[in-house]
Amino acid sequence: MLEANHENFRTVLERRGAYAKSLPDHVWFPRFFDESTIDGVAIETVEVGRLPVPSGRIVLADPFYFTAEFTQPLRRRVPPGDYPVVVAFADLHTWGRRVAYARLQFSSAQIVSWELAENTDASELNVFIGVDSGMVCFADLDAAHILSRALKEFELNRPDGNYYDDVLARDIPADANWGEHRPDSGSPLSVILTSSGLGDGVYFAYWGLDENGVPAELVVDFQLFDKNGSVCRSN
Template identity: 40%
Template sequence: MTMPRLSEPSRRALLGLAAAAVGAGLAASLAKLFPWQRAGRDGDRPVADKPYDARENDANLSVTGLTEDELRERGITRMTLGRLPLPSGAVIAADPLVQPERPAFTRTVPPGDYPVTLYRAQDRVALAELRIADGTPEHWDLALVPGQDIATLKAGEIFGYPVDAGLGCFMDPVARDAMQRRDAQEQKRNARYSNYYDDVLADELKDSDLNWVMHRPLPEEPAQVAVFASGWGDGVYASYWGLDAGGRMLRLVTDFGVIENGEGRDPRKVAVTAALAALSPAQRRDSARGYEALRCDDHAAFAALLDAGRIAPETPIEETQGTFTFEAIRLDKPAALERLVRHGAPLLMPPYLQIGDERKTYPAYARDLTASRSPQLLAVIEAWERAGSIDTPSRGQTLP
């Protein structure tokens, strides 16, 4: 099958090795290629001295059993993609454009048609579910392909499929064969044929803003592929079997790493919402007055609120959802920042304001701004850095 060009030579080499291993029937070699650290958007690292815990992803997977109202409270929506034919009972989960040769899971289901449901959060496909039978799973097992051994995993590691085209899928091997035949037909028919995505899938995906489609490779055949966007994009994603108390398979779910602990809302927004909710009505009023004084350079009013303990450097501001320290830097208010530093402003920003490893402190934020801050503000920051520590706690109200 003609594939899109991959962006990194090392990734091309890795996927090439994987395809070669499958083609040669070397499932054990494939297994060694894909134990993968489960990495959230903040780059979580596994605890190397602990074994794999099959329950560590239960909170995410269990949202498939929630009601619509319960999902809505968590910022998650459910949508039905359609029924997927599985005539052989074998299930392949893969990026259909990058590794179509990936083998089916070791477990099989009774041949038949099964509904595919997508769960969306933060405008992304967070989970893809193949519903096999009614019921609520009692436990979840990591879905494996031949040669993978769960005993080799450590905490935070998974076996999953690699994504480099931003897509995942569920399909029967029959549908995989149909895709390969369609690819061969298009190459023979169209001298300008580029690849399966651009020349076949893209038009079908347009109606869903490139997020999902129930793709029929050959119109004259019943084989279909449930195709969907893979969360935040490229990565390695695991699938899990949901089983009842007797070990009966109820569903197969792929987790794309969008939700955390069953919560679909942006954790940063959840944190600031909780912090604002924790303020009393009087504290909210003081925060609003303090922000107005900060914006208008009313130094006397701002100092009075700080000195009286009615606001603090890390008090959240409802209008902007930043802290007073953050807003003093954003608005380039050196006098206010200097006073906040004297009142114990920490160098380390609250987690919801941090971005990756590069912008965790207020000074880093100040230097990262497109418009340079004033020399006066930068002088305050330099003195603050010389005297402070990122471990120094702030006094007064703070975000969790």
């Protein structure tokens, strides 16, 4: 395993870039939720909460981009329900305990294929998740609108404040790398946040489809592994 330093970080970024360009020829995601050690890296899965999706429409984004016009719901819809969010942590030694994947699961059906998740934005921004705060958020479309409104109201009423420090930090334990946030105490809707691998970047999400082409899960890939193992490997 590479030691975490500036020189090795360049190698990791190069591997992440090469991996991203090879998509959708990606690693097989389910093994990271079923196995405890992969390519010599310890993996731990944690159910971090259940996401209410009453509208059947899902938004995936950096939570601080929820006010941006390009933050739109995914094209595919799912049956309204309450679904578990599970994160797969990788112990990358000096790189730390990092979130490698985050999964929203709709059923236990066997996955037979993967499809790149696109949102409804009309531009080329509809196929990736841009991250600038080190976090990604799962939200129902209605919850996304509530969070967007909360962010705008906070900025208007507290221009010298910081929504993360003053609000979100209460819902994200310092040692957990994830949290469940209810942007409006008067609404039962919440959003689930998780840290994004090694931090900021451009990430992709995939629908795991069953034999009938129905989504069984939605996985966000934080590019910590490629087909050769961890991107922090020493060779």
